[in-house]
Amino acid sequence: MPKDAFFATSACNYATVRRAARKLGQFYDDIVAPSGIKATQQGLLYQIKASGEPTMGEIASAMIMDLSALGHTLKPLMRDGYVETITDKNDRRIRRVRLTKSGEKKLAEAMELWKVAQQRLEDRVGTDKAARLRAALDEIAGVDLGDSAAS
Amino acid sequence: MPKDAFFATSACNYATVRRAARKLGQFYDDIVAPSGIKATQQGLLYQIKASGEPTMGEIASAMIMDLSALGHTLKPLMRDGYVETITDKNDRRIRRVRLTKSGEKKLAEAMELWKVAQQRLEDRVGTDKAARLRAALDEIAGVDLGDSAAS
DNA sequence: TCCAATTGATGGCATATGCCACTATTAATT
DNA sequence: AATTAATAGTGGCATATGCCATCAATTGGA
Numbered sequence: 224m225p226k227d228a229f230f231a232t233s234a235c236n237y238a239t240v241r242r243a244a245r246k247l248g249q250f251y252d253d254i255v256a257p258s259g260i261k262a263t264q265q266g267l268l269y270q271i272k273a274s275g276e277p278t279m280g281e282i283a284s285a286m287i288m289d290l291s292a293l294g295h296t297l298k299p300l301m302r303d304g305y306v307e308t309i310t311d312k313n314d315r316r317i318r319r320v321r322l323t324k325s326g327e328k329k330l331a332e333a334m335e336l337w338k339v340a341q342q343r344l345e346d347r348v349g350t351d352k353a354a355r356l357r358a359a360l361d362e363i364a365g366v367d368l369g370d371s372a373a374s
Numbered sequence: 375m376p377k378d379a380f381f382a383t384s385a386c387n388y389a390t391v392r393r394a395a396r397k398l399g400q401f402y403d404d405i406v407a408p409s410g411i412k413a414t415q416q417g418l419l420y421q422i423k424a425s426g427e428p429t430m431g432e433i434a435s436a437m438i439m440d441l442s443a444l445g446h447t448l449k450p451l452m453r454d455g456y457v458e459t460i461t462d463k464n465d466r467r468i469r470r471v472r473l474t475k476s477g478e479k480k481l482a483e484a485m486e487l488w489k490v491a492q493q494r495l496e497d498r499v500g501t502d503k504a505a506r507l508r509a510a511l512d513e514i515a516g517v518d519l520g521d522s523a524a525s
Numbered sequence: 526t527c528c529a530a531t532t533g534a535t536g537g538c539a540t541a542t543g544c545c546a547c548t549a550t551t552a553a554t555t
Numbered sequence: 556a557a558t559t560a561a562t563a564g565t566g567g568c569a570t571a572t573g574c575c576a577t578c579a580a581t582t583g584g585a
Contacts, residue, residue: 232508232512233417233420233421233508234492234508235417235420235488235492236398236492236495236496236504236507236508237395237398237399237401237402237413237417237491238417238420238421239507239508239511239512239515240391240394240395240398240511241395241399241414241417241541242437242438242511242512242515243391243511243512243514243515244388244391244392244395245437245438245439245542245543246438246514246515246519247387247388247391247514248388248392248542248543249438249543250388250519251388252543261543261570261571262388263392263570263571264570266384266386266388266389266392269384269386269389270384270389278533279533279534280532280533280534286393286396287393287396287397287400288396288571288572288573289572289573289574290533290534290535291534291535291536291572291573291574291575292571292572292573292574293572294534294535294536295535295536295570295571295572295573296570296571296572298570299569299570314532314533314580314581315579315580315581316532316533316534316579316580316581317532317533317534317580318533318534337386340388341385341386341387343519343520344387344519345387347517347518347519348513348514348517352510352513353387355510356387356390356507356510356511356514357383357384357385357387357390359503359506359507359510360390360391360393360394360507361383361390361393361394362499362503363394363397363398363499363507364390364393364394364397366498366499367498368397368401368494368495368498369494392571396572396573399572399573400573403573412540412541412573414540414541415540429563430563430564431562431563431564439541439542439543440542440543440544441563441564441565442542442543442544442545442564442565442566443541443542443543443544444542445564445565445566446540446541446542446543446565446566447540447541447542449540450539450540465550465551465562465563466549466550466551466563467549467550467551467562467563467564468550468562468563468564469563469564526585527584527585528583528584528585529582529583529584529585530581530582530583530584531580531581531582531583532579532580532581532582533578533579533580533581534577534578534579534580535576535577535578535579536575536576536577536578537574537575537576537577538573538574538575539572539573539574540571540572540573541570541571541572541573542569542570542571543568543569543570543571544567544568544569545566545567545568546565546566546567547564547565547566547567548563548564548565548566549562549563549564549565550561550562550563550564551560551561551562551563552559552560552561552562553558553559553560553561554557554558554559554560555556555557555558555559
């Protein structure tokens, strides 16, 4: 591989974040793959479990994700029987999401692999630096940028 | 919008980067949209122009993107006449990519909007902080993680 | 109580990305 | 030179995300 063309550092914050996301995706996915799900799906299952039977809107909001996009990414997980939705008793528009038994098991399985990836990454970049990076990214995620994403 | 569920800070570096990427995507896209292309496409056009008639492999490598993925994302831009590929004279396996006149114009148009987004974002988070964030992300992108992405 | 406005999700269409299988070329070996 | 290995892309299939148009329920008035 041409080590040269590599550091095409961009001034664009978006491009830079995406590039890092692709790198991390390849890394985490490689390690989590044996579980049979993608790292993104593992993250989604985790979010659902951590939120305790959340509504779709709550998940989307927490992940700063478009509601319809969430619905789409949830489909393969529903198809494979890892998650299920139930209509809220008080408001039939609302659908609550939760993991099935199978989903709980799959998440636990994937988490073990995730730990390996997370640990290996932090061994390379440093736990502190990784923590600071996440903090900076969370700040970006939380900033009020006036228009978009405010809904 | 429920301001509460928002700070569902995750310990996962990958999930955190993706969440920030979605946030930035919504932001940059909203502002770049009037140009008719997505912020991701603007970034790709920029990368091509900045690389001076690069091969697909060079672009993919610089962007840490799968070669076939690059081919896919390049299609709509080729279809719309913004980029074109030419077979390398010395090695017919290689395809060099470059912007068309139309592509140059579209990029210039999008860049004007990009500047607005970039500026607005940095007005909120601070230019220094943004620079440090990009540096940290570039470091992640450049780290040798043993297996994957090394090819 | 009936209708308009609001809220929560779904479905269709489009781009973004990846992996794998396969084709086309070129480089290496014997 | 013929065969084999390595390189550069393409095409198919699948997930990740977004926007917009709709449909379903609820909520707010008049």
